[in-house]
Amino acid sequence: MAKQRALITGVTGQDGSYLAELLLEKDYEVCGLVRRTSPAPYPAIAHIQNRIHLVQADLLDYTSISEAMKGFQPDEIYNLASQSHPGESFRQPIHTAEITALGAHRMLEAMRLVSPKARFYQASSSEIFGWVREIPQGEETPFNPANPYAESKHYAHQMSVIYRKSYGLFISCGILFNHESPRRGLNFIAQKVSYAAACARQGIRTSEHLNEHGEPIVREGKVALGNLNALRDWGYATDYVDAMWRMLQANEPDDFVIGTGEGHTIRDLCHEAFAYVGLDWERHVETTPSFIRPTEPGPLIANPAKAARVLGWKPRVGFQKLVHMMVDAHLARMG
Secondary structure, three states: OOOOEEEEEOOOOHHHHHHHHHHHHOOOEEEEEEOOOOOOOOHHHOOOHHHOEEEEOOOOOHHHHHHHHHHHOOOEEEEOOOOOOHHHHHHOHHHHHHHHHHHHHHHHHHHHHHOOOOEEEEEEEHHHHOOOOOOOEOOOOOOOOOOHHHHHHHHHHHHHHHHHHHHOOEEEEEEEOOEEOOOOOOOOHHHHHHHHHHHHHOOOOOOOOEOOOOOEOEEOOEEEEOOOOOEEOOEEHHHHHHHHHHHHHOOOOOEEEEOOOOOEEHHHHHHHHHHHOOOOHHHOEEEOHHHOOOOOOOOOOEOOHHHHHHHOOOOOOOHHHHHHHHHHHHHHHHO
């Protein structure tokens, strides 16, 4: 019996690398799309790179996507690539729309014409709930995007539904709430806070790694953050890629909210990370207006009941364990 074939965009990122691992464990043949301009090596997949096919393609270029699908003939397609930082989307709104919105549309169109029998997963985001109209948010909660990234994800999500209903394609969308891991980029809040806690534990006053403004993440013993009252639902990325895979094994395509159902503020995150290394977070955190978004969504808290009922999915790693894991990973890298 031939192996199942899966094509992944965003394979070099957090979710893509964990998903590739999961699929290899399940004996899939895996192909990852990488941009020609993407810097190699790819640390997140270095340990499995010799076991997957890497093909150059770009979400800005329909022809390259189409050729990749023709060449690989996937049974499953996971579209995880995007400009995924909400704050950055205010600085690069057109670029964000080109990749996150129209890039997904190019993937859908290529699937329709080249691989219509494949099963397609579209990575949607809790950010599409934006200025929320109910708490917690489930599949029937109205969307109300509050930033360019969220609106781009909203477009991709709605276009996925249109393609599913119009062409009878197997397309499922995972509306994923915040999910983190040691592989997350340092410009994301949970990684930034856990890194700062590790620096404080090691007595590092000014860090070597820089934030999105080109300044040290930790400077003179403090990390600069934005709105500490922002409320989020944080889970572990490996749990969430398992949910992606389950969606494409279901009998029917559908949309699913994926999250823990628990809310924590950024203040809670700071407390947990610094308390884990025996320090008072208030001595190491400062708020800076430049890190406060022009518009703040939320509170973003998931209602994952449908995923539990239909997919048999539940998160295995809780907030405290996740934060400790991320701090430990930074401490290990620092030696």
